[in-house]
Amino acid sequence: GGSGRRADYEHILLDWPKIDPTYCYRCPWGKTYPSCDLDCATALEKEILKNGADSIAAFIAEPMMGSSGGVVPPVKEYWPKIREICRRYDVLLIADEVMTGFGRTGRRFGVDHWEVVPDILVGGKGLTGGYMPMGMIAVKESLVEEVERAKAEFMFYTYSSHPVACAVADEVLAIMERERLVERSAEVGARLGSSLKEELSGHPMVGDIRGTGMFWGIELVQDKATRRPYSPEKKVTNRVLGAAVRKGLFFYPATGMAGKAGGDAMMITPPFIIGDAEIEFIIRTARAALDEIQPNL
Ligand SMILES: Cc1ncc(COP(=O)(O)O)c(C=O)c1O
Incomplete structure (x- = not known):
């Protein structure tokens, strides 16, 4: 939804459904926490209902907004409520932890602050401490099984599971544990x-x-x-x-x-x-x- 970043590509981008962020300093609903009824989270339910749950595969968000918001931790009820809404409408929850993952926010992952388990988690950056280019995707076992049952075939990338990058990630994670x-x-x-x-x-x-x-x-x-x-x-x-x-x-x-x-x-x-x-x-x-x-x- 970043209009500046979309500008040059607007003509080829789909205008997919999105909701305003949980951002109390400039609340998009003009309300004040905690007397706000969590409009930021219920907006997801409204958007799902507006489009029809069957047309929504997944909801993706950063646990704490990074460069689009200048670091914006959500209110503590937000992610548990989002998790519940996604579960209720059978919409997958994807946590974009590229910035917030691997200890950046003081927990292993951003979602750990609220003990929320997403269906899919994507990460990068801190995974290798920046010493090697590497991104990752973690997927619930049940989703993998479903894909296997459907006998779906996956495309891979030239550098998928690159041994040197994986070795660096291994070592970075070991150092993170060893040095707490x-x-x-x-x-x-x-x-x-x-x-x-x-x-x-x-x-x-x-x-x-x-x-x-x-x-x-x-x-x-x-x-x-x-x-x-x-x-x-x-x-x-x-x-x-x-x-x-x-x-x-x-x-x-x-x-x-x-x-x-x-x-x-x-x-x-x-x-x-x-x-x-x-x-x-x-x-x-x-x-x-x-x-x-x-x-x-
Ligand atoms: C929240 C978030 N998601 C995704 C990305 C893209 O990550 P990558 O360059 O590893 O694909 C970034 C890059 O800064 C990011 O901040």
Whole structure:
């Protein structure tokens, strides 16, 4: 649904059914949690009924929105409710854990925060710690059996199950266990998050700081009270990123979370091995980058 990313391909893309995200800072239903009746989750049921359950094969979502939202953890009832709706209408639930998987959010997988088991889980990135290109798909055994029963044949990729990539993934996962890096992501990530909130919430450009584990987002706004975003033409995220990189800090830029009105966010997603000195550096440098850009906006 990212209009910017779709733009060049709109003419060949299907306009498949989708629902607005669980995103409390800019609730698409204009409501406030917890008195909101979870419209974000019941939207799925409405969409399924509108299209007819038989026409919907699966629902795919990120457990916590990454670059489309600038790190947006859902409310805690969201995924259990989505799981229940999918089960009720026989719609497969696919968790896109490419960003959130392998310890990034302080649990092995994002869905583990709510003890939800998707039917299909896709992953990448952290699986090999970035040392080898590799993506993965995990599928419930019952689905595999069904496909086998149907005698369906699968196409494979040139590099499917590439031995070197698999060996790297094996080793990365072993190191993660040996060095308790998922636990470390949760522990040090909590310190990172509370420091970000303490030190940067008061900055005039900072509207919202949210996240968990080593997965944090800082949404930048023109007006803190009304949450009005900067206009997209100002390219605020890119300018802050440029200033930060010159000072030695890279962050993943996220834009467009306010729809046509724009939206800017910095995603702070450091390696799991950082300590207090690096947390201090991240905050000091992020603040310096914001201070450098702010007078020219
Ligand atoms: C949530 C999410 N899903 C999927 C992808 C694509 O992953 P890959 O490049 O491994 O295909 C990305 C890439 O950033 C992503 O962030």
